Amino acid sequence: MTNQLIENKSLEKVLEVVKEKEIDRVFLVACGGSSALMYSSKYILDRDSTTMTTEVYSSNEFIYRNPATLNKNSLVILCSHLGKTPETTEAAKFAKSKGALTVSFTYIDDSPLAKESDLVIGYEYGPGIDPAESRNILIIQLTLGLLKVKESSKKYDKLVASLPNLKAVCDKAIEYYAQDALDFADKYKDEKMIYTMASGSNYGVAYTFAICILMEMQWINSHAIHAGEFFHGPFEILDKDTPFILLLGLDETRYMEERALKFTKEYGEKLIILDAKDLDFKGIDKEIRGEIASVVLLYVLRAFSRKLADVRNHPLEKRRYMFKVPY
Structure with missing residues (x-):
């Protein structure tokens, strides 16, 4: 299954879209454990990106705080395991209403969150699943991929080579x-x-x-x-x-x-x-x-x-x- 991850078509599609879009702000939006997974990506982007600033938000606060910098040049990355967290689904709707590009991670392909997102990256779940196929690593893979297509970072290719x-x-x-x-x-x-x-x-x-x-x-x-x-x-x-x-x-x-x-x-x-x-x-x-x-x-x-x-x-x-x- 690891080879499937390396050639993850949905992730590749996201990177193709992102490559052609002007992005100066990344918002990482989720709740609970899904939100906690975003901290590594914020750390990576804060440390390595010279063109994009990054914030982590709990889904509801993202909506109520209504960041003034959320606009058509924003990328909003969301996550909900079953895709049924109502606050995160509403956050996707809210981000789209501001013109932002929304990318969601969810285990269920036809979940409410998936339906409200521009792009979706699914992942494997269950006993015996290779860690390289989990959302934990996929979120990091997307982060490093973002740095590759926007700032020519070499770490994405190093990650892909290491995944097996x-x-x-x-x-x-x-x-x-x-x-x-x-x-x-x-x-x-x-x-x-x-x-x-x-x-x-x-x-x-x-x-x-x-x-x-x-x-x-x-x-x-x-x-x-x-x-x-x-x-x-x-x-x-x-x-x-x-x-x-x-x-x-x-x-x-x-x-x-x-x-x-x-x-x-x-x-x-x-x-x-x-x-x-x-x-x-x-x-x-x-x-x-x-x-x-x-x-x-x-x-x-x-x-x-x-x-x-x-x-x-x-x-x-x-x-x-x-x-x-x-x-």
């Missing part, structure tokens, strides 16, 4: 942390609060684990802390009884994560440390490992979440309110 090796990298990473996942589930199953911390392209991963896994799927209080903000308030909560999950990536902001790690090791004891430097990225071009690290760490955390759910006898699919009551 991504599954092996993720599998080895999960195996490397297998015992840690079991220990985490056993030691922290009764915790009432678990913090997650990261920076740069990894921040969205920490945010995903905090709000989608711990809060939504396990009903455990959590908060995602940016490593750069840790010393400006949040570090006062740290003690020997407060659990922290720290992510260390491979991008330019790693220093902030290392600084936070040094402090938490000195004053805390309940620490789970996931460091991309400890993993084997063989087959992934060195110039894009910073971008890929966030995808790999997310897959590792998903393995952690499955172990936690098993030990707590709390299935990841269990909900109190979502899809069950009016909201």
Whole structure:
């Protein structure tokens, strides 16, 4: 299936359209876990683009804030797994009313979001799917493709060449942390609060684990802390009884994560440390490992979440309110 990703016709079509369109602003719009996936793309575009500025918005706020810079020269990238998130569908309508080009990621081809978008990129979903075919990597692929067609970046081709090796990298990473996942589930199953911390392209991963896994799927209080903000308030909560999950990536902001790690090791004891430097990225071009690290760490955390759910006898699919009551 990886070859299908490399030759993804819908993604290629988007890049063809984007290449011919003047774009000076990119809006990344979604809710929840779909929104968290956008943080890596914002990081990439902020760092690498000299012609486009980028913002991440929660779907409803995108509409109500009504950015003055949203216009015919804007690209709005949206995401909703089932394509049924009403706020994101309305955001697509709103963006089109302003003349913007809308591109949506959704698992369901004929979903409401797909029908309201100019262009749609579908993706595979389910057990055993190659990470290279997931929306996580497809969003990054579109981002690097955008930089290729607009600014001649070489990273897109390096990513495509690396994709056939991504599954092996993720599998080895999960195996490397297998015992840690079991220990985490056993030691922290009764915790009432678990913090997650990261920076740069990894921040969205920490945010995903905090709000989608711990809060939504396990009903455990959590908060995602940016490593750069840790010393400006949040570090006062740290003690020997407060659990922290720290992510260390491979991008330019790693220093902030290392600084936070040094402090938490000195004053805390309940620490789970996931460091991309400890993993084997063989087959992934060195110039894009910073971008890929966030995808790999997310897959590792998903393995952690499955172990936690098993030990707590709390299935990841269990909900109190979502899809069950009016909201």
